[in-house]
Amino acid sequence: MTKLPDSFETERLYIRIPNPGDSVDVYEAIHESREALRTWMGWAQYDYTRKEADNYIRQAIQRFRNLHELHLLLFRKSDDVMVGSSSIHSINWEVPRFEIGYWVRTSCQGNGYITEAVRGLTTFAFDQLNAVRVEIRCDVNNQRSAAVAERAGYTLEARLRHHRRDMHGRLSDTLIYVRFPDSQ
Numbered sequence: 001m002t003k004l005p006d007s008f009e010t011e012r013l014y015i016r017i018p019n020p021g022d023s024v025d026v027y028e029a030i031h032e033s034r035e036a037l038r039t040w041m042g043w044a045q046y047d048y049t050r051k052e053a054d055n056y057i058r059q060a061i062q063r064f065r066n067l068h069e070l071h072l073l074l075f076r077k078s079d080d081v082m083v084g085s086s087s088i089h090s091i092n093w094e095v096p097r098f099e100i101g102y103w104v105r106t107s108c109q110g111n112g113y114i115t116e117a118v119r120g121l122t123t124f125a126f127d128q129l130n131a132v133r134v135e136i137r138c139d140v141n142n143q144r145s146a147a148v149a150e151r152a153g154y155t156l157e158a159r160l161r162h163h164r165r166d167m168h169g170r171l172s173d174t175l176i177y178v179r180f181p182d183s184q
Contacts, residue, residue, distance in 0.1 A: 001100070004067075005129055010120040013083070013113060014075045018060045022073060023053040025082040029105040029171070034063050036106050039140060074117050076108075083108040086117050090095060090135070097133040098125050118152040139175035151179035166173060 007016030018026070029047045048159035060071035070088040075081065078113040083105050098120050105113045118136070125131040136154055138145035150156075154177035 004062050004070075005112045006064075007119075008120060008124060009077070010116050011118070012077055013117055014077050014080075015086070015117060015120055016075070017064050018055060018057045018062075018071060018148070018173050022082075023050060023057050026056060026073070026085070027053040029084065032106050032170070036109075046172050051166075057078040061183070072121070072184075074113065076113070081105075082119070083111075086114075087123055088121060088129070096129060096131050097184060098129060099135045099137060100125070101136075110150055112151075114148050115151045118148055122152060131181070133178060138175050138177075139164070140175055141166070141181050146175055149175075152179075153183065154179050155183070 007014065009015065027048065027050050030053070034048065056071075060069075063069040064071060069091065072086050072088075073082055075084060076083050082124045084103050084107055086100060086102040088100055093096075100118055102118060103115050118133045125134045135157075136145070136149040136152075138149070140159065146156075156175060157178040158176040159172040160176065162171045164172055166172040
């Protein structure tokens with residue numbers, strides 16, 4: 001595979017690999033959104049520090065360069081505000097198959113930024129990574145995440161019963177949404 005681009009744009013967003021100076025933006029967005037993230041994200045269960053943001057940035061850059069996970073930050077073009085983060089992970093290069101994950105900053109919810117980002121990441125996966133399958137997985141109770149998948153043109157393929165434990169330790173189901181290159 002040739003070197004991947006470090007960034008791309010959608011209509012309202014600039015989507016790019018993290019830079020060393022991004023830890024302040026990451027920390028502030030997570031700190032603002034921690035209560036909402038805590039419901040769905042294991043890493044949001046504890047106080048997230050600036051040092052952890054620095055470590056995340058360093059690791060994300062390295063994992064992107066090694067093509068292990070493609071962590072990307074989402075910035076609004078109009079004012080450079082970080083609206084959230086997304087990643088292409090659970091990578092299987094042999095297929096090639098990928099999963100997209102995402103979260104939105106609380107103050108930016110309800111504006112369609114994540115749906116726009118997911119559409120852009122899906123195109124990126126098909127065009128740049130030669131994906132034959134892209135998935136979005138979410139907890140059955142995460143209606144907002146499921147709605148993003150549906151608005152971005154993904155189809156519900158499966159519901160895995162008692163597939164995981166939620167943040168409270170209860171058994172929960174996982175929804176798997178999928179897109180294929182011919183559904184673009």
